[in-house]
Amino acid sequence: QVQLVQSGAEVKKPGASVKVSCKASGYTFNSYTIHWVRQAPGQRLEWMGWIDAGNGNTKYSQRFQGRVTVTRDTSASTAYMELSSLRSEDTALYYCARDWYYGDSLFQYWGQGTLVTVSS
Amino acid sequence: ENVLTQSPGTLSLSPGERATLSCRASQSVSSSYLAWYQQKPGQAPRLLIYGASSRATGIPDRFSGSGSGTDFTLTISRLEPEDFAVYSCQQYGSSPLTFGGGTKVEIK
Numbered sequence: 001q002v003q004l005v006q007s008g009a010e011v012k013k014p015g016a017s018v019k020v021s022c023k024a025s026g027y028t029f030n031s032y033t034i035h036w037v038r039q040a041p042g043q044r045l046e047w048m049g050w051i052d053a054g055n056g057n058t059k060y061s062q063r064f065q066g067r068v069t070v071t072r073d074t075s076a077s078t079a080y081m082e083l084s085s086l087r088s089e090d091t092a093l094y095y096c097a098r099d100w101y102y103g104d105s106l107f108q109y110w111g112q113g114t115l116v117t118v119s120s
Numbered sequence: 121e122n123v124l125t126q127s128p129g130t131l132s133l134s135p136g137e138r139a140t141l142s143c144r145a146s147q148s149v150s151s152s153y154l155a156w157y158q159q160k161p162g163q164a165p166r167l168l169i170y171g172a173s174s175r176a177t178g179i180p181d182r183f184s185g186s187g188s189g190t191d192f193t194l195t196i197s198r199l200e201p202e203d204f205a206v207y208s209c210q211q212y213g214s215s216p217l218t219f220g221g222g223t224k225v226e227i228k
Contacts, residue, residue, distance in 0.1 A: 044220065044221045044222060045208060045210070046219070047216055047217040047218065047219070059215065061215075061216040061217075097164075100167070100170075104212070105212035105217055106155055106167060106170050107155075107167060107210075108167050108176065108177075110164035111164070113164060
């Protein structure tokens, strides 16, 4: 069965960077897209960007352009999301999610979430 | 970006009752690329509906979606105890992908 397992919670200081991993199993990693979605406390879900695990192409929300980088390691079936210049407003639960069918941007499979806390 | 506004913010109903949730888009959602998700505390969202009206795999038929253009509705015909949760809509027809603010369906 499809599983996405994310790295553990992080506490960072303002201005620092954080890198969250998402290890996939149960399917052919290269054949799908991985998205990153975050949810700040009491806020709506917010899409950050995606990576085509096959060719490495990426697309980011303009809101995070310049601060977010999504990469993947096909040999490890793992996607990564790095967010830089952290501020308190970046405190949120970060999810990776896989599309249902390649490129459909429907989030059928989700990781368990990684809590990132930004605090001085 | 296409801003999604959900109403009401909270719906207080009893098991067995019908729930009607609304999602309004600031721009027309192309090809009815509108999805609904259910989220329970401490869990990731679960895909319920896609293409405005198609149920995802394993979703009970008490869940139905309708609408087009800018106005969409999720209906739960008879609420079961496990249906009390937060429901969010998502448009995937244009970038950036966006979500609504959610409707909490709570037990009255």
